[in-house]
Amino acid sequence: MSLESTTLPPTPSRLRCSSTRAKVAVVRFPGSNCDLDAVQALRTLDSVKADLVWHEEPTIGEYDAVVLPGGFSFGDYLRAGAIAARSPALERITAVADQGLPVLGICNGFQILIEAGLLPGALLRNASLRFVCRWVNVRVDNDSTSFTKNMKEGDVLHLPIAHNEGRFYASKEELATLNREGRVVFRYCDGDGHVSSSANPTGTLDNIAGISNKRGNVVGLMPHPERATEEVLSPFGDSDGSLIFKSMLGIE
């Protein structure tokens, strides 16, 4: 995808220390397994300090941004994300979100944000009833969130998905609200950006791959941007995942 940096919004002043390196907390729950990947991906960016923060530690509030990584927190017992959502970390993360700082939930992190009530809807088992790991095309449907500032609406990102429970569901009213408020951030699409059922890998509602809260500073998505920040790892030879992290941290 192409980027025209001249059209980008200015670096948000919401980051605590925009002059120095942005500090990102990657919250590790027992059973998180994309935590190290997220730290590694963030560290490929200049001017970012990424720390692994154990979910019980009180330091979450000291960071400029929070990432809830993928995995199987607490073994996905009960329901994916359900137990982690009751961790003390979520109270601290909610406080971070209330301050307008960026909070990103990836895969299991998205499930946790929904279970914790920071995002609406539910994530059900894939329509195939199978885990699916695949590189997909994801269309940017809202470029004004904390995570999509470096993109334009309609841009197509190459990202991998890997999950069992990623079929987004919301009631008619909730869905209408999400659409009205422009809170559907990412949708699965074909290579040309067309949203169709054949480009829907999980049977998710209206091809929804990621949504935001009303303020746009809390986003959850099923695809894994941290697996797509280096060209060598992408079958497309690009690094689209880093666009999401850069947007989140106001890096151009």
Next chain:
Amino acid sequence: MLSPVPRTGLSETEVETVRSLLGREPTETEWAVIDAEWAEHSSYKSSKALLRLFPTSGPRVVLGPGYDAGVVDVGDGYVVTLHIESHNHPSAVDPYGGAATGIGGVLRDIISVGSRPIALLDVLRFGNPEQSAHSRWLLRNVVRGIADYGNCVGVPTVAGDIEFDKSFEKNCLVDVACVGVGRKGSIVLGEAKRPGDMIVLIGGSTGRDGVGGAAFASKNLAKGPESERTSVQVPDPFMKKLLLDALLEVAATKLLHGMKDLGGGGLSTALSEIASKGDTGADVELAKVRVREPNMTPREIMISESQERMLLVLGPEGSDAIFKILDRYEVPHATIGWVTKTGSLKLRWNGTMIADLPAKVVAEAPLITWGTRKPRSAGAGRKPREDGDIQGSLLRLLSSPNISSRRWVYEQYDHEVGLRTVLKPGTADAALLRLPNGSMLAVKADGNSRHSSLDPRRGGAGCVAEASRNVVAVGAEPLAVVDHLQFGDPSDEEVYWTFTETVEGMSEYCRGLPLPVVGGKVSFYNEDASTKQAIKPSPVAMVVGLLPASTARVGMGFGARGESVFVIGMTRAELGGSEYYEEVLGAKAGAVPLPDAKMDSRVYRAVMGLVRANLATAVHDCSKGGLGVAVAEMCIRGGLGVVVDLCEIPGEALSPSDALFSESHGRFIVSTKSAKKVSAILARSGVAFAQLGRTGGSTVKFARGQKTLAAFGVDAAIDAWENPISRLMQ
């Protein structure tokens, strides 16, 4: 007077050996301990002598067979660890739990040497999925079991091999392999060398699941499999993930003196082996073991194979630091005993001594040499009549469950987690993983039971050849191999003959390359007790290879039109055990491909050279389905046609079916933009090769001079190849 026969799977001779070695009648617990450790599964009593034929040393070998994992030096202070396991019997009874705990087991082996697991592989064998609902049920649940466990623990499943054959209808094979990476200085051994050290059991609690699992794996499946369900362990990948994270942190402290996973034979095996390997003894209080169920007897505790447990050996001075780490991850731990210098394994139950056995007696079962007899069927059989329908046969092969796309399987596996997977499933002959020092590791596992059943010697060598070839196809140099040998009942002379031939064949090939064997596993008794029908002999090899950091990635799909297509290596009339004979003509006959290590190693160097010089745009080896299938698969992957002239193929008096479907080893198809350079390099390297044709258009065309043998659209090839398995599994 004879004592009563104890409750064991031991033979009468073994029972007498135990009595004479001890000079007394063992206690009930002692019988259970010896029974577990002397089971074939733990002791290798029927195979150990033969396995000594394997070459096991090499400049990069840090640790060879006999430990939880083989260890290979990959430079810059890093090592790669590798191990292969099977969970055949449990998977036949409970495919989901059996496969999942198989993954759990092989992960433990990699963790227990202090390395981080970075990739899983699976080699699966089932009956015919087109005819057997049972086989489809097994496939569905085995794949789900592997996926649920591997995905949850966060170790990517990156490669594998699946074969379907009627002989696996009752006895499916579920082989799982794992590759790890670690620091050379941080490798931990399964030994207890220092008397006074603490023995600590950590992880899951000990229950009645998996009681007698090793003994279960050391006999034929009898009666209804339901009767064996308590022999299958219960998987808990979440606990494994905590164990993994905690143990990697523990290993990094360098305070550990030893570590041993609890697998087959449970505590019996682990305790006797750490003491025997360390030339020490152990004094253990079994009442300290955390149990999951009330009223467990010491016997049950000693032979339980409950999952997610590990034994640590550590000095008292380091214990606080280690326990602190374990506590943080909420990994339970119990100090169950001490290392002693007595050489004995002493077990207590609330203070009372209930077993006192020399550790070496337990750990070293007397070896058995079985009789051998060449089966009458071996190598026999007549050449079948062919119908001459080359195009129909080729399309049929592309849609064979043994050849068609494996997407339905590998998409259920998280093959990306860890940020290491550079070449992904379905795109190349081997998976390619980034290592921390920047170089890349190629991994692949293979086997060919049809070749092995007709000619076990060639089949045994062939599985090493095929796995090596796949690693070479991405440009990597084969470094080491681990093997898994799966057969029927070793007391059957024909079975033991095929086993012997297999080991000799593998060993010769490995010596010829040379390629060190750094570990392996043997699984006998893979046969149906009611029909006495054994599986086809199924040796499997996993090869790892190394590629320098700067090398370009090369997959198997043709990349652009107008490129030249080369074949490297000799094609021979070797259709025995081929997919063409078995799937299309239904013939079990003919000459099985003969691997030639000396020639292959020359071919490997040539192909590695082309990839590393950035001259190859696509590389694919010729294996199942032969050259015809290999070329068609490159078209399918690239979405691009080709015109190939079979007259050019190096070989003698080849019929069209020989040329297209023979599965001769040591062959690659390579496409290139630089035909002249490639020709010059290959001519210098002393290998047989020819330029066969060019890529382009949307038709896959095979001709012999003026005569077209097959010409069909790439779309038709994709239709045949893409969906057979997913359709069957709907």
